[in-house]
Amino acid sequence: xxxxxKSMEIFFPFGGLNESLAFEKQPPIxxxxxxxxxPHDVEEERGRGGQRPGLLKAFSTRVTGDYPIVAIVxxxxxxxxxx
Numbered sequence: 001x002x003x004x005x006k007s008m009e010i011f012f013p014f015g016g017l018n019e020s021l022a023f024e025k026q027p028p029i030x031x032x033x034x035x036x037x038x039p040h041d042v043e044e045e046r047g048r049g050g051q052r053p054g055l056l057k058a059f060s061t062r063v064t065g066d067y068p069i070v071a072i073v074x075x076x077x078x079x080x081x082x083x
Contacts, residue, residue, distance in 0.1 A: 012049035014039045 015030035016039070023032050036052045 012039065012047075014047060014049075 011029050013029055013031035013034065015027060017032075017034045018026055018030040019032060021027070021032075026032055037049060038052045039049055040047050041050055
């Protein structure tokens with residue numbers, strides 16, 4: 001049945017990075033590819049996964065000149081072209 005939906009439980013890789021095995025053979029709660037993540041929230045002192053803070057400034061000047069960045073949002077686009 002193509003319209004049948006299945007649920008899947010996905011866990012944060014609290015076991016960390018494991019590059020010793022193939023992707024299909026990863027030990028539970030590990031990942032073969034992690035970038036800029038950490039497993040524990042330092043402010044709330046609990047495990048939930050989050051982004052690692054930057055260590056250095058990416059740019060020496062503001063990317064928007066004299067105006068601060070107020071909000072960053074994700075925009076999804078769909079290209080409807082001719083086949």
